[in-house]
Amino acid sequence: MATKSHGGVPTLRFRYLGTADVDELADLWAALHERHTATAPHLEDIITRVTADESWRRRREQYLAWLSEPETLAVVAERGGAPVGYAMVTVRENQQGSWDRGTRVAVVQTLAVRPDHGGTGVGSGLLEELRRQVGAMGIHDLELTALATSAEDIRFFEQEGFRPFVTTMVSRIGAFGGHD
Template sequence: MTKPRTGASGVLRFRYLGPYEIEELADLWRALHRQHTAIAPHLEDLITSVDVDESWRRRRARYLEWLDDPDTLAVVAERGGTDVGYAMVTIRQDHQGSWDRGERVAVVQTLSVHPDSRGTGIGSGLLDEIRRQVCEMGIRDLELAAVATNADAIRFYEEQGFRPFVTTMVSRIGSGPHD
């Protein structure tokens, strides 16, 4: 299914992928991986980054697992016949207990926009398309994670209506100052 959206740089179209088309996401994932490793040098002593090809191998396997669920969305944004971004969205049962978020929550596992296309409406177009789809599924909450030092992404998500909810802290066990 393709849905058009007009933007400053032409028509933005959305396609939904199945597992057999997952390789189409490889280059966009690799660009996102490079960005993540560049913006998180504060984590180098804590989390060991893998090379870009190993990163894609691992993410590809995870995507294929997620796509076993018929509610998972793999949405590609294309402009002028070129893939310029994508989103991978899973649906999970919500058992938070402290907050009523409905029975199911949509989780943006990946939102990737090609570096040359950032700031051209691709990310907001993908989020609008995702919101439309998950709303039709009766889901009212959409969540995502952002690398803490990615101020541009966090600012963008806040402009899109997201608010901080949970902060994930990471600690290495067994190798560090607290051994």
């Protein structure tokens, strides 16, 4: 278990989870799901919203699949023994293209911080812990996605050294009518 202090705020402790522990993430995922739906109302016409329970059921299934891979990391940040955030990171083979990013890339699939712990170093601490862990695996790049309408998150990630790389656009098929 690694630790990290942030000013006068109690020390963060990091704990790594396996498949048997995945249900510990349900409440933190629910808070993130709520934030996503509040942050992206513009997507309602192209993406079907699901309930928090259904969202967790789907994400839990995905987490279990990812955690069956040996290099996947699930790390919980705790303060005073209580979970205040977590990250789920997978490792994928890098498809060499226009940029040399190494043979493997770490992908932050989820970075969640309890709403009442925003701005207290939880997100930064998790990213620092992830960089340490994936760097020790010989991986040079860490990538993540952020909702395009979440300026606060994008600003935070840029402060953490991330830069925009690609933009993913979404369109519902049939949104423009059928074919003649």
